[in-house]
Amino acid sequence: MRSLVLLPFCIVMVCLPAVLAAAQTGDRPNIVLVMADDQGWGDMAYNGHPLLKTPHFDAAAAAGLRFDRFYAAAPVCSPTRGSVLTGRHPNRYGVFKWGYPIRPQEVTLAEALRSAGYATGHFGKWHLGSVRAGSPVHPGHNGFDEWWSAPNFFDNDPILSHQGKAVPLTGESSEVTVDKALEWMRGQVAKGGPFLAVVWFGSPHGPHQAAERDRALYDDQPKNRQHFLGEVTGMDRAFGKLRDALAELEIRDNTILWYCSDNGALPGVGSSGGHRGNKGQVYEGGLLVPAILEWPARLKDARGTNVRCNTCDIYPTLLELAGVKPDRQPPLDGISLVPLIDGRTEQRPRGMGFWDYPIAGIGTPSAKWMSELLAAQQAGGDLEPHESSRNAARLPDPAYPLDRFPGHAAWIEGDWKLHRLEARGGTVRWELYDLAADPHEQMDHWADQPARGARMRAALEDWLASVTRSLNGEDY
Numbered sequence: 103m104r105s106l107v108l109l110p111f112c113i114v115m116v117c118l119p120a121v122l123a124a125a126q127t128g129d130r131p132n133i134v135l136v137m138a139d140d141q142g143w144g145d146m147a148y149n150g151h152p153l154l155k156t157p158h159f160d161a162a163a164a165a166g167l168r169f170d171r172f173y174a175a176a177p178v179c180s181p182t183r184g185s186v187l188t189g190r191h192p193n194r195y196g197v198f199k200w201g202y203p204i205r206p207q208e209v210t211l212a213e214a215l216r217s218a219g220y221a222t223g224h225f226g227k228w229h230l231g232s233v234r235a236g237s238p239v240h241p242g243h244n245g246f247d248e249w250w251s252a253p254n255f256f257d258n259d260p261i262l263s264h265q266g267k268a269v270p271l272t273g274e275s276s277e278v279t280v281d282k283a284l285e286w287m288r289g290q291v292a293k294g295g296p297f298l299a300v301v302w303f304g305s306p307h308g309p310h311q312a313a314e315r316d317r318a319l320y321d322d323q324p325k326n327r328q329h330f331l332g333e334v335t336g337m338d339r340a341f342g343k344l345r346d347a348l349a350e351l352e353i354r355d356n357t358i359l360w361y362c363s364d365n366g367a368l369p370g371v372g373s374s375g376g377h378r379g380n381k382g383q384v385y386e387g388g389l390l391v392p393a394i395l396e397w398p399a400r401l402k403d404a405r406g407t408n409v410r411c412n413t414c415d416i417y418p419t420l421l422e423l424a425g426v427k428p429d430r431q432p433p434l435d436g437i438s439l440v441p442l443i444d445g446r447t448e449q450r451p452r453g454m455g456f457w458d459y460p461i462a463g464i465g466t467p468s469a470k471w472m473s474e475l476l477a478a479q480q481a482g483g484d485l486e487p488h489e490s491s492r493n494a495a496r497l498p499d500p501a502y503p504l505d506r507f508p509g510h511a512a513w514i515e516g517d518w519k520l521h522r523l524e525a526r527g528g529t530v531r532w533e534l535y536d537l538a539a540d541p542h543e544q545m546d547h548w549a550d551q552p553a554r555g556a557r558m559r560a561a562l563e564d565w566l567a568s569v570t571r572s573l574n575g576e577d578y
Contacts (some may be wrong), residue, residue, distance in 0.1 A: 116567075118178040130296040130424050131397065132357040133215070134509065135186065135416065136344070137300075139179060139227055139255050139307040139338060142367020143390040144375030145334055148290030151373055155319055155335050158342030162361065162394045164406050167443060167473070172411035174365045175435075177382050177458055179255075180229045182364040182413050183302070184314035186246030187211050187230070189417030189436040193457050194572035196498075201254070201464030203239040209428050211350065211417050212245025215298045218426045223248040223286045226279040226302040227255055229466060233267030234475060239494045240487075242266075246300070250282040254468035255307035263473035268476035274313040276303045276333075276340035284347050284498055291351050295423075301344065304468075308331035308368065312476035330371040341432045345396075355399040358423065362413060378543045381398075384458050384510045384521065385543055400443065406512050407442060409450055410514055415439050432577035433568065436507055453515040453558075455565040460509040460526075497575035513562035520558040522566075 148160040148168075180200045181192035187210040188195070195205040204210075212222040224241040228251040231239030241249035242265060250262045250269075260278060261270045271278050281386055283301045290297040312332025319335060320328040341361065348354035353381035365381050366388040367374040372381070379385030393411075395401070414436030421427065422438045435454065441447040466488075478485050485490070511522040517538035523531045533550040535553050546553050571577075 106404035114338075115294075119230065130218075130220070132290075132296050132353055133220075133298045133420055133424070134287075134344070134348070134357060134359045135298070135300045136341060136359070136361045137183070137186070137227075137302045138334075138363040138392075139302070139304050140362075140365060140368050140372065140381060141306055141334065141337075141363035141392060142372040142374050142380070143377065143392055144367060144373030145306070146392045149375055149392060153320065153323065154331055156338040158338045158345060159361070159392070159394070161557060162341075162345060162359070162396055164393075166359075166394055166396035167401055167404075168406040169362075169393035169395070169409075169411055170406050171408050171410045171524070172362060172391055173389045173410065173454070174363065174391050174454075175413045176477070177365050177384055178458070178463070178490070179227075179307075179364045179481040180463075183228075183230055184208075185413045185436070186416050187412050189434045189525070190432065191414060191435045191455065191457065191569055193459055193569050194433075194435075194577070196573060197230065198459040198461050199463035200229065201466040201490070204241060204244065204493045206238050206495045208244075208298065209430060210244045211420060212241075212298060212300070214421055214426050214428050215424060216245050216247065217428075218424060219295060220424070221248075221290045221293070221295055221297040222246045222300075223283065223290075223297065224300045225250050225283040225286075225300070227252055227304045228302070229254050232491035233263035233266070234485055234487045236484070237487035237491045239491050240261070240266065243396075248286050250279075250470045251302060253471055255304035256468050256472075257304065257309075257311045258313065260304070261469070261476050263472065263475070268472055268479055274316075274336050276305050276337040277343065279303055280340040280344045282346065287347070288351065291353055303337050303340070306330055306368070306372075308371075310371075312336055327371055329396055330368075332449070345515045349543065357397070359396045360394075360416065364392035364413075376542060382458075384456050384512050386519075386537070386541065389456065395443070397443075407448065409442055409448055410516075411439055411442070411450070412436070414454070419443070433572060450516070453513055453561055453564060453565075455511065455513050455569070457511040457566060457569060458509050464488075471528055494533075497578075498573065501574040502570050504550070504570055507563075507566040507570070511562060512567065513558050515558060515561070518554065518558065520555065520562055521560055534558070 147156040174182040182196040183191040224246040310329035312329040316332035316336040320331045372388030377386035379387035419439040521533040
């Protein structure tokens with residue numbers, strides 16, 4: 103890794119977002135963002151899985167806006183989670199792989215909405231830095247008023263960090279997460295103001311440990327598959343509990359409920375729906391995820407869309423819908439999907455880029471770390487956060503070059519997808535696919551579409567240079 107230079111803390115403080123609000127607080131929708139951990143595009147009954155039982159997801163897909171071509175910003179977890187909170191590709195702020203912390207300099211969705219009068223809560227998997235009290239990147243330092251969070255995925259009977267304090271909980275992991283979110287949401291409904299609840303499950307990440315009632319539904323399958331499928335069904339049941347509670351609280355009509363996964367299918371047990379590749383790859387199987395948006399007050403008619411969207415779009419969409427504009431907004435990669443939600447367009451106005459940088463992730467053993475934190479606190483002490491979180495504000499020194507983009511990058515325009523694969527020695531290979539005719543990326547058109555390839559190559563390389571300038575700190 104490169105050596106780094108610390109950005110002065112004062113810059114972070116001065117750049118907190120101010121807000122221009124177009125609507126009165128009472129008119130703004132509540133927002134509930136739910137995310138799975140490692141659920142592939144095909145890991146849904148409504149997408150044709152032959153075994154899975156996902157009745158609540160199916161009902162939501164049949165009632166709201168079903169995104170049939172929705173992409174995670176990255177093929178692994180932490181980067182995609184950063185994209186949801188910022189609207190920016192995660193390489194812009196150094197979240198290359200799992201376990202990398204978000205930079206404190208970033209403007210987050212929770213910060214922007216809180217400045218506009220929203221209450222904000224995070225529940226479940228964080229994986230954007232340490233959740234210990236001394237961490238500069240825990241959810242509380244990223245705009246969340248309330249947080250019950252884990253540093254990574256978690257299984258049944260988890261230990262979660264309640265604003266820095268380790269608390270052992272009992273129950274199936276997804277249901278525990280939803281219960282904590284609902285406990286807080288009920289309080290916000292009683293207060294009468296709008297809220298943002300970010301509910302991030304730890305399932306169906308391996309090792310799979312389904313609750314017995316969920317595992318038993320798949321008794322005829324191999325043992326490891328029983329637990330994987332059971333975890334998805336447990337997640338579905340928790341989602342249904344959350345969805346039903348919105349109706350019970352009489353807030354469902356004006357609540358945006360947006361569901362997706364953080365990356366494509368797990369190899370071996372997960373389903374990409376037949377798309378090429380899986381988690382960890384920039385091919386379609388590693389990026390395409392299930393996604394559903396419900397908002398009865400504005401989305402009157404259920405429908406599906408083939409417009410290609412991604413997790414970077416969540417941030418600008420929600421800020422527009424809430425009437426919020428930060429006074430310091432670094433370059434966005436996402437676009438507002440409001441015209442799509444309102445049925446005014448079925449086209450994406452600009453391309454979208456992906457870049458999997460070739461670097462190892464940072465190990466984040468949630469169960470071990472949370473057990474150690476609990477033991478230390480029970481003994482009257484506390485623990486320092488991981489070194490990577492303590493140094494999260496540092497910028498690269500030396501800067502990353504603007505003429506080398508190692509790893510696997512891609513650019514999508516309409517139904518065309520260009521891949522750029524740069525090997526360690528600097529050799530670059532290109533592949534070009536027509537996703538409309540070839541959704542499984544089997545027929546390479548790089549040689550027979552020279553004009554299209556050249557145009558998309560220029561767009562991708564411009565975007566990669568822009569991402570690198572952000573990575574080097576030019577946005578701050």
